[in-house]
Amino acid sequence: MTLFRILGVAVMMLFSSVSIAKTNQPNVVILATGGTIASRGSSSMSLTDYGKSTGNQPIGIQSMIDAVPEMLNFAHVTGEQLYNVGSSKLSLDNWLTLAKRINQLLKSDKVDGIVVTHGTDTMEETAYFLNLVVKSDKPVVLVGSMRPSTGLSADGPLNLANAVALAASPEAKGKGVMVVMNDQISSAFGVTKTNTDNAATFKDPNTGYLGYMQNFKPFFVSTPLQKHTTQSEFDITNLDTLPRVDVNFTTLGSDGVLVDAAVKAGAKGIVNAGVGHANMPVATMESLEKAKAKGVVIVVGSRINSGIVTPKGKYVKAGFVSAMMHNPQKARILLMLALTKTHNIQEIQRMFNEY
Numbered sequence: 001m002t003l004f005r006i007l008g009v010a011v012m013m014l015f016s017s018v019s020i021a022k023t024n025q026p027n028v029v030i031l032a033t034g035g036t037i038a039s040r041g042s043s044s045m046s047l048t049d050y051g052k053s054t055g056n057q058p059i060g061i062q063s064m065i066d067a068v069p070e071m072l073n074f075a076h077v078t079g080e081q082l083y084n085v086g087s088s089k090l091s092l093d094n095w096l097t098l099a100k101r102i103n104q105l106l107k108s109d110k111v112d113g114i115v116v117t118h119g120t121d122t123m124e125e126t127a128y129f130l131n132l133v134v135k136s137d138k139p140v141v142l143v144g145s146m147r148p149s150t151g152l153s154a155d156g157p158l159n160l161a162n163a164v165a166l167a168a169s170p171e172a173k174g175k176g177v178m179v180v181m182n183d184q185i186s187s188a189f190g191v192t193k194t195n196t197d198n199a200a201t202f203k204d205p206n207t208g209y210l211g212y213m214q215n216f217k218p219f220f221v222s223t224p225l226q227k228h229t230t231q232s233e234f235d236i237t238n239l240d241t242l243p244r245v246d247v248n249f250t251t252l253g254s255d256g257v258l259v260d261a262a263v264k265a266g267a268k269g270i271v272n273a274g275v276g277h278a279n280m281p282v283a284t285m286e287s288l289e290k291a292k293a294k295g296v297v298i299v300v301g302s303r304i305n306s307g308i309v310t311p312k313g314k315y316v317k318a319g320f321v322s323a324m325m326h327n328p329q330k331a332r333i334l335l336m337l338a339l340t341k342t343h344n345i346q347e348i349q350r351m352f353n354e355y
């Protein structure tokens with residue numbers, strides 16, 4: 001029996017009333033994809049070395065639900081196990097399946113909100129992708145944990161209970177896809193992982209948090225102004241692939257070799273993670289111009305995780321799109337979706353301004 005579960009059962013015995021589902025509660029579906037929240041280490045002291053690679057099998061969704069009976073105070077909860085992998089192992093196909101399942105579930109009157117359990121490494125990417133393709137204003141909340149379920153002070157149970165409470169709350173409607181971790185509510189647009197291991201890893205450097213959870217209640221302090229979900233023009237209903245978009249990371253002395261390789265590999269778009277306000281070495285610029293001449297759409301962004309890359313002269317002249325407030329990993333997602341609709345640079349720039 002995992003520590004996650006032992007703790008859950010102990011709490012269930014102490015407060016048996018909380019485990020009784022109430023009638024007329026909102027219905028929340030948890031879609032489980034894996035990550036540290038579902039993983040186990042070899043002892044309470046394995047805080048960074050855990051999961052499948054250590055031979056410890058991950059925890060399934062029903063055990064996670066059973067371990068956190070507090071969530072039944074807020075919603076009637078059901079779970080589906082879509083995947084059970086670290087989030088670095090998820091694929092673009094997995095995204096399409098997840099998004100289609102969420103859209104299908106949210107069409108039903110019987111579903112009021114969705115929680116997606118997810119590894120934290122790529123959580124901001126999945127959240128932003130869903131933010132652009134979910135067609136509902138019902139709450140969709142991504143949640144994970146920084147410590148394995150067996151770790152000392154595991155953060156998964158509280159994060160999960162908060163996620164269900166948030167997905168069940170009427171105030172969360174219309175806010176786009178959210179991430180809740182460490183009592184903080186982030187927008188999919190604003191959020192980024194900033195620390196490899198710290199429980200307070202998620203920050204929203206450009207926007208600030210959307211709100212905070214306290215005693216399992218959301219307190220919102222802002223609302224996202226960028227288009228999302230029901231306002232989004234992107235539709236994945238009939239898609240079974242996404243166009244290839246690669247990211248080139250710029251450093252002092254780097255060149256265009258990886259840009260050339262991306263073009264060779266069939267990239268339809270390239271996001272350049274430049275230095276500062278999208279600056280780059282001459283050789284990188286030359287490779288990007290060559291790629292552009294071959295029809296590849298170029299987005300110039302920054303490797304810095306905050307600030308705005310607004311259009312500047314030479315890049316506009318070269319026909320490049322400016323990433324605005326999107327970090328390179330989110331710019332890649334928006335460019336992939338943009339390319340499913342158009343190759344027109346002005347149109348794509350409009351999308352980067354609006355989403």
Ligand code: ASP
Pocket residue numbers: 034035036037085086087088118119120121122144145146147
């Ligand atoms: N390796 C984990 C992941 O699946 C990290 C985490 O979940 O915190 O992203």
